[in-house]
């Protein structure tokens with residue numbers, strides 16, 4: 002997706018999926034991530050993970066509450082070419098989506114990071130991206146554009162973790178074109194499927210690989226660098242034991258889950274990026290993924 006002047010019409014490809022379809026794929030990706038079990042430290046079928054303020058019904062309701070936001074984001078990107086005007090429109094829509102989420106959850110941040118990542122990717126696909134990497138690059142260009150309408154606010158948890166530990170967080174991941182989605186989660190997902198592992202195991206292994214590499218400000222905020230080490234080394238160990246589909250890998254996964262729940266460490270950023278990978282995997286691209 003090229004960054005074009007303010008009023009240039011969007012070079013949307015004729016076959017770009019509709020706003021309704023893209024919103025549906027985004028919500029389905031969020032629901033699939035939430036339902037996937039057993040995820041270390043995250044909300045899933047079994048319970049609240051490292052959180053004491055959310056459970057699966059709440060997370061599923063939050064995903065559904067974001068459907069109109071994703072639809073409006075897609076429509077905005079269909080209408081307006083990528084540029085500062087669109088960036089500011091997406092910022093306003095994202096903030097409204099955040100409010101819709103908080104109204105639905107009674108003030109709990111269930112999907113802030115996910116809305117950011119998926120919102121940018123939905124916009125990039127609606128704006129004409131023809132394959133996964135193009136979508137990630139388009140999202141990156143949008144993320145890097147200035148939004149002059151950002152309201153002054155208290156520093157977020159992510160902001161504090163960034164200042165304290167020099168981690169980039171959700172914004173840097175987007176500006177770098179989601180490397181943990183395109184170079185980590187998606188290849189791992191496909192490798193696991195090709196090896197004949199079931200879909201649940203493939204998704205868990207993809208999540209674990211992201212967890213083993215990501216500098217998650219969600220984890221840093223709650224547990225500092227020591228907490229981040231626990232998450233990363235724990236996930237690495239599960240994979241070294243053979244992953245979620247083997248007996249010893251599953252045992253290591255359950256150990257990690259115990260530790261994360263005990264220490265209240267939530268790998269929320271990895272959950273968001275798995276949802277982003279599942280979204281890109283669901284988009285009906287005009288080209289085959291192995292041709293880029």
Ligand SMILES: CC(C)(COP(=O)(O)OP(=O)(O)OC[C@H]1O[C@@H](n2cnc3c(N)ncnc32)[C@H](O)[C@@H]1O)[C@@H](O)C(=O)NCCC(=O)NCCS
Nearest residue numbers: 092095114117120157158159170171174216217218269270
């Ligand atoms: C960039 C966002 C996520 C704010 O980030 P910030 O780090 O300041 O906030 P906060 O701590 O509340 O949330 C960050 C969340 O990102 C996720 N995350 C953390 N680390 C990472 C990482 N390395 N990579 C990806 N995601 C991560 C976690 O789930 C975490 O909870 C976003 O909410 C934002 O700025 N929105 C403004 C609206 C907007 O512009 N939207 C446009 C597209 S919809």
Ligand SMILES: Nc1ncnc2c1ncn2[C@@H]1O[C@H](COP(=O)(O)OP(=O)(O)OP(=O)(O)O)[C@@H](O)[C@H]1O
Nearest residue numbers: 035043044110111112113114115158219269272273
């Ligand atoms: N399955 C999941 N369970 C819980 N969180 C998830 C899941 N998947 C993704 N996340 C992400 O984790 C983040 C929630 O983390 P957290 O609760 O630490 O947020 P916070 O509001 O910054 O912190 P706190 O709850 O400590 O006040 C959300 O932004 C969400 O996108």
